[in-house]
Amino acid sequence: MIQLVLRSLFKRPATTRYPFVKWEMPARFRGQPVVHSENCIGCRLCVRNCPSGAIEITKVGEKEFEATIDLGKCVYCVQCADSCPKKTIELTKDFELAQLDRGKLKVVYHAERKPPGGPDESPPARSPSG
Numbered sequence: 001m002i003q004l005v006l007r008s009l010f011k012r013p014a015t016t017r018y019p020f021v022k023w024e025m026p027a028r029f030r031g032q033p034v035v036h037s038e039n040c041i042g043c044r045l046c047v048r049n050c051p052s053g054a055i056e057i058t059k060v061g062e063k064e065f066e067a068t069i070d071l072g073k074c075v076y077c078v079q080c081a082d083s084c085p086k087k088t089i090e091l092t093k094d095f096e097l098a099q100l101d102r103g104k105l106k107v108v109y110h111a112e113r114k115p116p117g118g119p120d121e122s123p124p125a126r127s128p129s130g
């Protein structure tokens, strides 16, 4: 018995020191889905194919869409990312998503206005104050 205790004292621990030491998730790990809304075309294929009804797409302007993902409903199946024709959704390696308030599990990805870039279009002038 004492032999066993002594041996285990000098053995490397079988567990990690999480959360003090972060664990690198494997390459194909499916964590928090992130929507790059600036590339979204509003086709809603992701909404149609999501098995848990976790995604909402809202039109917020001319060719501008905002995505909301409810992490409390998401089952991290990656179907939305596979369905998106514009490859706008990615599942990150972020897994520390716990919240005490369920409302905080709804993440909104705002549409960012694309900067004007056409040959006939010059960027709007900015005032010194921003």
Ligand code: SF4
Pocket: 035, 039, 040, 041, 042, 043, 044, 045, 046, 047, 057, 065, 067, 083, 084, 085, 086, 087, 088, 089
């Ligand atoms: S599938 Fe992609 S492009 Fe279509 S609404 Fe969803 S995020 Fe936007």
Ligand code: SF4
Pocket: 033, 049, 050, 051, 052, 053, 054, 055, 069, 073, 074, 075, 076, 077, 078, 079, 080, 081
């Ligand atoms: S990963 Fe699956 S469950 Fe989560 S939002 Fe995408 S399609 Fe829906």
